[in-house]
Structures are given as structure tokens and as C-alpha cells.
Amino acid sequence: MLYAPTRAFLIDPQPSFNKWESLFLDQILASMKTVVEKMTFNPFQENTFVVHDGSSCVIIDPGCFNGSEEEYLVNYIETNGLTPVAVLLTHGHLDHIAGLDFVNRKYGIDVYLNETDLPTFTASHIAANLYGLRGFIQPEVPNKLMKGNEELVFGEMKFKVIDAPGHCIGHVVFYNEEDRYVINGDVIMQGSHGRTDLPGGDGATLRKTIFETMFALPDDTVVYCGHGPETTIGVEKQTNMAVTMRSLG
Numbered sequence: 075m076l077y078a079p080t081r082a083f084l085i086d087p088q089p090s091f092n093k094w095e096s097l098f099l100d101q102i103l104a105s106m107k108t109v110v111e112k113m114t115f116n117p118f119q120e121n122t123f124v125v126h127d128g129s130s131c132v133i134i135d136p137g138c139f140n141g142s143e144e145e146y147l148v149n150y151i152e153t154n155g156l157t158p159v160a161v162l163l164t165h166g167h168l169d170h171i172a173g174l175d176f177v178n179r180k181y182g183i184d185v186y187l188n189e190t191d192l193p194t195f196t197a198s199h200i201a202a203n204l205y206g207l208r209g210f211i212q213p214e215v216p217n218k219l220m221k222g223n224e225e226l227v228f229g230e231m232k233f234k235v236i237d238a239p240g241h242c243i244g245h246v247v248f249y250n251e252e253d254r255y256v257i258n259g260d261v262i263m264q265g266s267h268g269r270t271d272l273p274g275g276d277g278a279t280l281r282k283t284i285f286e287t288m289f290a291l292p293d294d295t296v297v298y299c300g301h302g303p304e305t306t307i308g309v310e311k312q313t314n315m316a317v318t319m320r321s322l323g
């Protein structure tokens with residue numbers, strides 16, 4: 075099974091979480107106005123998120139790659155009576171856009187990408203060939219190219235778009251200040267960080283992003299990662315050895 079049920083991490087906390095940290099995370103999630111649903115898709119085990127306010131939803135980094143994954147995404151949206159209003163992309167790597175052509179054809183909604191990451195996006199079919207990922211369809215260039223920090227509002231959902239380069243050249247994160255979470259793509263992973271060896275990646279830049287941008291967010295901010303389980307800024311500051319041991323840059 076390629077996808078995991080939402081919030082499984084609360085039942086099965088990862089080693090760097092103790093019981094109290096998990097309960098704390100549970101409290102934060104219970105107080106949120108918007109719902110963040112995680113679905114893990116494609117051979118890269120990429121996390122796709124559907125964020126909704128009970129009526130509208132945005133699809134973040136659609137990675138669904140086969141019929142059953144597409145059906146899972148659509149079923150979730152339909153079962154919850156949601157109307158998709160936009161697709162948001164943290165960056166243009168192939169595992170984060172593998173389902174974009176399907177979503178475009180199914181819903182035909184606005185797609186937001188940081189303009190700076192367009193080279194990453196347009197090179198995805200080349201990367202797919204290198205990985206032997208047959209069946210990858212290069213999606214159309216997004217119609218909403220963002221030019222830097224801005225705020226996006228969809229119904230009750232408000233996101234600050236924050237530049238977060240280093241994993242790739244134009245990576246951004248989507249920060250919901252009110253509900254205290256950030257959809258952080260491949261910047262921070264629980265106990266680790268996104269890789270920096272792909273074209274446009276740079277260790278020193280990612281390190282600056284993590285220390286100066288991500289760690290400037292409040293400690294109780296939930297971090298939704300592009301791969302693996304959720305974490306918080308406070309926990310990563312204290313326990314992320316990959317970052318604190320200065321493996322970057």
C-alpha cells in the first residue's frame with residue numbers, strides 16, 4: 075500500500091518523539107480550523123496534502139501516480155464534499171508533480187508555483203527518464219507563477235508563501251500562521267533534511283533556510299514534510315542531528 079492513513083504518526087510516534095511531545099502535537103492538531111489530510115503516493119513515497127476548511131480545498135504537491143492513487147485522492151475530496159480551488163506546489167521535483175497532469179484534467183483549477191522554480195519544474199520529465207519512471211507526464215506550466223513572498227487566501231485557509239531555497243532553486247513553504255503549521259515540502263524532514271545533490275540544490279543555502287527561516291517560526295509550529303512523518307519546529311531545533319551537527323554547507 076503506497077499511502078498511509080492520516081495522522082498515523084500519533085499512534086506510532088517516531089523515535090525522536092516522546093509521549094509528551096506527541097500529546098502536545100495532538101493538542102495543536104485538535105485546535106486547528108483547517109484540516110490537513112496527508113496521502114503518501116508514488117514510488118518516492120511523497121506526501122501529498124489536501125487542506126480544507128470543510129467546503130473548499132487546496133491540493134498541495136499532487137504526487138498520485140497510478141489509478142488507485144488518483145482514485146484515493148478523488149474519493150477523499152468527494153467523500154468530504156469538498157470543492158478543489160487551487161493546486162499549490164512547494165517545488166517542481168517530479169515526485170511532487172507526478173499527479174499534476176491528472177489533477178489538471180480532472181479539476182482544471184489554478185496551479186501556483188514560485189517562478190524561480192520553473193527550471194526545476196520543466197526539467198522533471200528528464201529526471202523521470204533518468205529514474206526510469208515510465209508513465210510520468212510532464213504537466214503544463216502552472217498558470218499562477220508567484221514572484222516571491224506573498225499571502226494566498228482560499229476560504230478559511232490563509233498561507234504565507236515563504237522562500238525556502240537549498241533543496242532546489244525556487245523551493246517555497248506554505249505557512250498557516252493561524253493554525254500553526256507549515257507545509258514544508260523537502261526542506262526539513264523529521265530528524266533530517268531534504269537532499270542537496272540534485273540540480274539547483276545547495277547545502278549552505280539549505281542550512282541558511284533552515285536556521286534563519288524555518289527555525290524563526292514558533293516552536294509549536296507543526297511541520298508537514300514532503301516525505302515521512304510530521305514534526306514540530308521546536309522538536310527539530312532540539313533533536314535534528316543532521317542539522318545541528320552541521321552536515322550542511
Ligand SMILES: [Zn+2]
Nearest residue numbers: 165167241260
Ligand atoms: Zn524534492
